[in-house]
Amino acid sequence: MEKVRIGILGTGGIAGAHLGGYRALLDAGYDRFVLNGLCDKNAARRATFAAKVKEMFGVTPQEFDSAEAMAASGAVDAADICTPHAFHHTTAIACLDGGLDVMVEKPCGITVKASDLIIAAASRNQRLVAVAEQVRRGVKARAMNWAVNQARMIGDIRFWSVVGFSSWDFAAENYRDAYAWQWRLLKLLTGGGMVFDAGAHFADMMLYLFGPVEEVYARTMTYQQPLIQSPELGARPMDVEDTWVSTWKFANGIVGQYSWSFSAPGEAVATQIFYGTGGSARDRGGWMHTFQNGGDLTLADGTRRSYEEIEPMFRAQLDATERERLFPHGVENDMALECWDFIDSVLNRRRPEISAEDTLRAKAVCLAIYESATAGVPVKVQDVIDGKVSAYQDPINQHWGI
Ligand SMILES: NC(=O)c1ccc[n+]([C@@H]2O[C@H](COP(=O)([O-])OP(=O)(O)OC[C@H]3O[C@@H](n4cnc5c(N)ncnc54)[C@H](O)[C@@H]3O)[C@@H](O)[C@H]2O)c1
Numbered sequence: 505m506e507k508v509r510i511g512i513l514g515t516g517g518i519a520g521a522h523l524g525g526y527r528a529l530l531d532a533g534y535d536r537f538v539l540n541g542l543c544d545k546n547a548a549r550r551a552t553f554a555a556k557v558k559e560m561f562g563v564t565p566q567e568f569d570s571a572e573a574m575a576a577s578g579a580v581d582a583a584d585i586c587t588p589h590a591f592h593h594t595t596a597i598a599c600l601d602g603g604l605d606v607m608v609e610k611p612c613g614i615t616v617k618a619s620d621l622i623i624a625a626a627s628r629n630q631r632l633v634a635v636a637e638q639v640r641r642g643v644k645a646r647a648m649n650w651a652v653n654q655a656r657m658i659g660d661i662r663f664w665s666v667v668g669f670s671s672w673d674f675a676a677e678n679y680r681d682a683y684a685w686q687w688r689l690l691k692l693l694t695g696g697g698m699v700f701d702a703g704a705h706f707a708d709m710m711l712y713l714f715g716p717v718e719e720v721y722a723r724t725m726t727y728q729q730p731l732i733q734s735p736e737l738g739a740r741p742m743d744v745e746d747t748w749v750s751t752w753k754f755a756n757g758i759v760g761q762y763s764w765s766f767s768a769p770g771e772a773v774a775t776q777i778f779y780g781t782g783g784s785a786r787d788r789g790g791w792m793h794t795f796q797n798g799g800d801l802t803l804a805d806g807t808r809r810s811y812e813e814i815e816p817m818f819r820a821q822l823d824a825t826e827r828e829r830l831f832p833h834g835v836e837n838d839m840a841l842e843c844w845d846f847i848d849s850v851l852n853r854r855r856p857e858i859s860a861e862d863t864l865r866a867k868a869v870c871l872a873i874y875e876s877a878t879a880g881v882p883v884k885v886q887d888v889i890d891g892k893v894s895a896y897q898d899p900i901n902q903h904w905g906i
Contacts, residue, residue, distance in 0.1 A: 505581065505850075507535070509538055509582070510540060511574050511579065512542055512543070512583075513571055513574065513584065514609075515546075516684060519584070521839055523539075525842065527560050528837045532840075541577070542566070543571060545570065571594070575601070584607050584636070588687040589693065590614050590687070593621050600626050605846075608633060614695040617906045618901075619867070623860050623861060632855070633859060634846040634859065637708050638838035639708065641845075643818075644811070649712060650821075652713060652780075658779070658782045661779070663758060663761075663779055664777065665760070666706070666777075668764045669763075671766070671772070674766070675730035686733065691899075691900065692900055693737065695900060697724075697744030699764075702792040705793050710752070710869070713794070714754050714756070715755055717753070717755070717869045719752075719753045720750055720872040722874075723749050723750075724748045725746070726743060726747075748873060750876070764792075782804050783802055785800070786799055865885075871888050879893065
């Protein structure tokens with residue numbers, strides 16, 4: 505195959521960001537793909553997106569209104585799936601059964617069972633599933649991972665604290681009326697609130713940095729319950745968490761506390777800090793995308809090491825092979841790198857850096873937060889992966905027949 509013919513499925517917000525990634529690859533001289541298909545059940549969003557593709561790439565992709573139609577068309581080899589979470593498994597399985605490879609936006613399946621169905625469909629069709637998870641791929645996140653895990657600048661990690669408290673009005677018109685929020689605030693469509701949404705990036709980074717998580721203990725709260733008019737479910741009050749408190753125990757003994765709220769009027773707080781035997785590392789961003797904007801160290805003797813010092817040290821120790829592995833064709837944009845990993849894995853029939861199986865381990869930590877909050881006791885992440893603990897997910901599975 506000379507070029508992978510890609511079909512973008514779900515032409516909303518993040519699909520637009522993927523376009524930027526594909527464009528950055530072309531700009532870097534990498535052209536082993538062509539955007540040949542677009543699929544969205546909403547004709548207006550699809551048409552707007554088609555115009556954007558024409559403007560950015562000079563091509564006119566074929567348009568489809570269902571995953572099944574796109575998979576049967578013969579127009580594409582691979583699908584880039586950017587739908588709401590409830591439709592990840594339905595669209596991915598239709599594509600895989602139609603012989604396409606797929607990249608599914610995080611958090612892959614809406615439940616563990618939905619992810620298992622995607623993995624089974626890939627296996628029976630001998631197709632691959634990449635997960636669109638960009639945060640760890642950017643140069644700043646890679647540099648901070650190197651500082652912590654290879655250069656061991658803050659020694660052995662002991663514990664961390666990640667807290668973010670602010671006020672976010674989910675009753676405001678722009679949240680209630682925009683499609684992207686009409687599904688994000690309803691459990692049956694999204695699977696969970698920001699623990700599961702932005703939290704998917706956070707969990708991926710925590711496992712990337714510190715290894716597997718063994719056990720979680722959590723409480724979740726829903727203080728805001730505005731009425732949502734969902735095109736798929738009708739009128740329902742918001743029912744996902746807007747606040748949570750959780751503790752994580754990693755297999756290697758590291759302990760973390762991850763607590764967040766969007767219903768905290770008054771002073772806003774956003775801190776991500778990681779402590780080791782030799783000092784601490786503080787994240788520079790305000791959101792859950794750990795180290796996406798770099799981080800700064802304070803060593804045990806009080807010495808500061810800023811991100812501006814860390815990045816050149818990281819770059820200097822990369823040999824040519826490692827540089828090409830992490831930043832192929834000189835690309836350092838995280839969204840472009842996730843698109844490249846997908847295309848290259850399709851072309852070379854290799855496992856992508858983040859497969860559906862890999863992401864399940866991270867996503868299961870997010871689901872363990874809900875399962876612990878539902879059961880009122882600590883929950884083993886492996887029990888969530890094995891389906892032994894599923895009371896929180898059961899209604900989602902029942903609703904969608906998973
Ligand atoms: N990586 C990131 O940083 C990041 C950021 C935002 C969103 N996301 C993820 O991207 C995905 C989509 O989020 P979004 O914000 O772009 O959503 P969105 O609401 O903006 O877009 C979703 C699109 O999917 C379409 N759609 C819904 N069901 C469909 C179906 N069955 N078949 C075809 N099209 C369908 C909708 O019409 C809509 O145009 C989610 O998985 C989300 O978690 C990732």
